[in-house]
Amino acid sequence: MKEPTFEFDPSAMFLENIQYYASEPGVHSSSAARKFDQITIENFHIPSLVLMENAARGMADRIIANYPKAKKIAVLCGPGNNGGDGLALARILYLKGYRVAILLKADSALSDDETVQFESCLALNIQLYPLELFVEDYRPFDESYDLYVDALFGSGLNRPLGGIYKEAVCALNRSIKPVVSCDIPSGIYGNTGQGETFVYADLTLALDCRKFGHIISKGHQASKTVEVIDIGIPAAVHALDPGQIKWINKKSAAHGLPVRSRYLNKGRFGKVLLCGGSFRMQGALAMAASSCFHAGVGTLSLYTPKSAARAIAAKMDLAMIIPADETDGYFSEQAADRLTDLLDQYTFVCCGNGMGTEDGALKVVHTLLKKRMNMILDADAINIVSRHPEWLKINSEFRTLILTPHVVEFSRLSGFTVEQIQNSPIKCIDAFLREYPNIILVLKSDVTFVADAENISVLDHPDSTLSKGGSGDVLAGLICGLCAQQSVFYEACASAVWIHNQAASYHQNNQDRINPACFTPLDLIENYSSIFNELEKVREHCA
Numbered sequence: 349m350k351e352p353t354f355e356f357d358p359s360a361m362f363l364e365n366i367q368y369y370a371s372e373p374g375v376h377s378s379s380a381a382r383k384f385d386q387i388t389i390e391n392f393h394i395p396s397l398v399l400m401e402n403a404a405r406g407m408a409d410r411i412i413a414n415y416p417k418a419k420k421i422a423v424l425c426g427p428g429n430n431g432g433d434g435l436a437l438a439r440i441l442y443l444k445g446y447r448v449a450i451l452l453k454a455d456s457a458l459s460d461d462e463t464v465q466f467e468s469c470l471a472l473n474i475q476l477y478p479l480e481l482f483v484e485d486y487r488p489f490d491e492s493y494d495l496y497v498d499a500l501f502g503s504g505l506n507r508p509l510g511g512i513y514k515e516a517v518c519a520l521n522r523s524i525k526p527v528v529s530c531d532i533p534s535g536i537y538g539n540t541g542q543g544e545t546f547v548y549a550d551l552t553l554a555l556d557c558r559k560f561g562h563i564i565s566k567g568h569q570a571s572k573t574v575e576v577i578d579i580g581i582p583a584a585v586h587a588l589d590p591g592q593i594k595w596i597n598k599k600s601a602a603h604g605l606p607v608r609s610r611y612l613n614k615g616r617f618g619k620v621l622l623c624g625g626s627f628r629m630q631g632a633l634a635m636a637a638s639s640c641f642h643a644g645v646g647t648l649s650l651y652t653p654k655s656a657a658r659a660i661a662a663k664m665d666l667a668m669i670i671p672a673d674e675t676d677g678y679f680s681e682q683a684a685d686r687l688t689d690l691l692d693q694y695t696f697v698c699c700g701n702g703m704g705t706e707d708g709a710l711k712v713v714h715t716l717l718k719k720r721m722n723m724i725l726d727a728d729a730i731n732i733v734s735r736h737p738e739w740l741k742i743n744s745e746f747r748t749l750i751l752t753p754h755v756v757e758f759s760r761l762s763g764f765t766v767e768q769i770q771n772s773p774i775k776c777i778d779a780f781l782r783e784y785p786n787i788i789l790v791l792k793s794d795v796t797f798v799a800d801a802e803n804i805s806v807l808d809h810p811d812s813t814l815s816k817g818g819s820g821d822v823l824a825g826l827i828c829g830l831c832a833q834q835s836v837f838y839e840a841c842a843s844a845v846w847i848h849n850q851a852a853s854y855h856q857n858n859q860d861r862i863n864p865a866c867f868t869p870l871d872l873i874e875n876y877s878s879i880f881n882e883l884e885k886v887r888e889h890c891a
């Protein structure tokens with residue numbers, strides 16, 4: 349994985365293997381996005397005013413679609429091309445019959461392209477107000493307009509907002525009307541997501557691609573909902589950015605779903621062992637098991653302390669259950685010794701759900717890592733390796749190891765504070781994977797990253813349905829289920845992350861929707877079948 353800053357080699361664009369097909373761009377730094385504009389203008393001879401027009405038309409379409417009742421729109425414009433986009437948008441909406449006002453700082457500097465836009469707005473006699481008036485009292489504007497567009501600053505922000513711009517952003521945040529940000533909420537740095545005073549946008553219309561600033565740090569909350577506007581940058585230009593983060597979408601999820609041959613027997617769909625559970629936390633293992641089986645594995649076995657085994661056996665028919673020796677309801681140290689003899693039968697292991705961190709569990713994890721098993725460590729198994737990080741290097745080149753921490757577990761594992769991880773997740777992931785290059789990391793939160801030494805992908809689809817104990821166990825089971833059936837583990841992890849999130853939002857689109865508060869992690873599993881069907885259709889379509 350490379351740092352987000354990079355130099356383009358324009359000659360690389362003409363290599364034969366670069367396709368000029370349209371595909372959804374990934375997530376890029378703001379600096380990269382500026383380079384994309386520059387290369388498109390210089391190498392592809394598409395003028396900047398054409399890009400600006402594309403941006404403004406795309407934004408107008410999305411505003412009309414998202415806010416069909418908004419007929420009176422006020423556009424706040426800054427001194428650069430973000431302001432230029434705002435002016436072009438004002439013209440387009442005005443010509444469509446909307447009542448439009450432009451708010452611009454008195455005697456504001458204007459960029460060259462913005463000057464062109466300003467002249468046409470003047471010629472059309474579009475209502476123009478000094479931004480100072482809005483700052484003095486925004487309430488009359490709230491009464492007269494249905495919606496604000498924030499086109500103050502985009503990728504050119506180079507210092508914290510101050511003076512009138514800071515006051516304008518504070519007034520926007522106090523306003524009761526919806527705010528749509530052009531490209532990036534003003535005040536947020538597109539490379540880092542940091543910012544001091546910034547707009548909290550209801551909708552952000554990202555021009556050309558999502559920026560790091562939309563998904564990390566304060567920028568994530570400031571951006572809320574992000575839609576991408578195609579402004580006509582060739583896909584080949586996006587491909588030149590080695591620092592990009594891939595976007596996990598339906599197409600990539602379809603790609604990571606195992607292809608299920610009609611002719612194979614159960615032995616070819618993975619022999620999985622889930623190792624975990626305890627007397628007090630057998631539910632976590634049972635949920636992971638159910639999720640794993642419904643993901644398509646051939647055979648599933650559970651290795652769990654005797655008392656948990658009894659409880660699970662009473663309610664689950666899907667898995668073979670191997671009772672393990674226990675101490676106080678948790679794995680005993682003897683349980684780990686017996687595990688050594690069992691492991692050869694299995695092709696994939698998932699360890700950690702509901703297991704506790706007692707001495708027996710510690711020994712179980714160590715035993716697994718000494719064996720050359722492909723496996724996932726989740727939950728308590730991650731807490732255990734956090735205490736023994738040197739174990740992560742045992743046999744690391746001979747097996748695939750997937751770790752699925754949430755932010756607090758990743759903090760224990762990596763030594764970074766939760767705040768550091770939330771502010772600079774990419775840097776923290778990068779540093780961790782440089783230390784442990786053979787790991788696939790799934791860093792879970794309302795934004796989830798899937799990363800290995802070469803790639804980083806992101807799913808940014810917050811859904812409070814998943815903020816429930818047990819969602820992580822279901823995800824671990826799903827990842828395990830998909831990985832056990834194939835060898836493209838990274839893609840399978842990304843696919844599982846998408847399916848898991850989609851399973852949460854699936855019900856919301858149905859008439860008999862379960863309210864997010866009432867949804868349980870087990871309900872996620874019921875949606876797998878419909879989602880798998882959808883993904884298979886996407887795959888057929890793309891073949």
Ligand SMILES: NC(=O)C1=CN([C@@H]2O[C@H](COP(=O)(O)OP(=O)(O)OC[C@H]3O[C@@H](n4cnc5c(N)ncnc54)[C@H](OP(=O)(O)O)[C@@H]3O)[C@@H](O)[C@H]2O)[C@@H](O)CC1
Binds near residue numbers: 428504509530
């Ligand atoms: N390139 C293209 O062809 C395309 C670009 N596109 C659009 O352009 C946007 C980028 O435009 P941009 O580069 O002009 O930067 P932008 O964000 O408008 O602001 C820069 C201006 O603000 C100033 N300034 C900075 N910080 C400040 C502060 N805190 N407080 C006060 N002033 C501050 C800075 O002046 P300075 O004082 O630093 O000289 C400069 O004047 C991008 O987000 C997208 O919307 C699309 O149309 C597609 C085609």
Ligand SMILES: Nc1ncnc2c1ncn2[C@@H]1O[C@H](COP(=O)(O)OP(=O)(O)O)[C@@H](O)[C@H]1O
Binds near residue numbers: 814816818
């Ligand atoms: N607000 C949210 N938006 C989207 N996904 C979420 C949200 N909250 C939690 N999740 C997802 O739910 C899962 C929770 O995992 P984890 O915290 O390990 O739960 P548990 O240990 O209780 O099973 C992760 O996949 C995480 O990404």
Ligand SMILES: [K+]
Binds near residue numbers: 499502
């Ligand atoms: K903006």
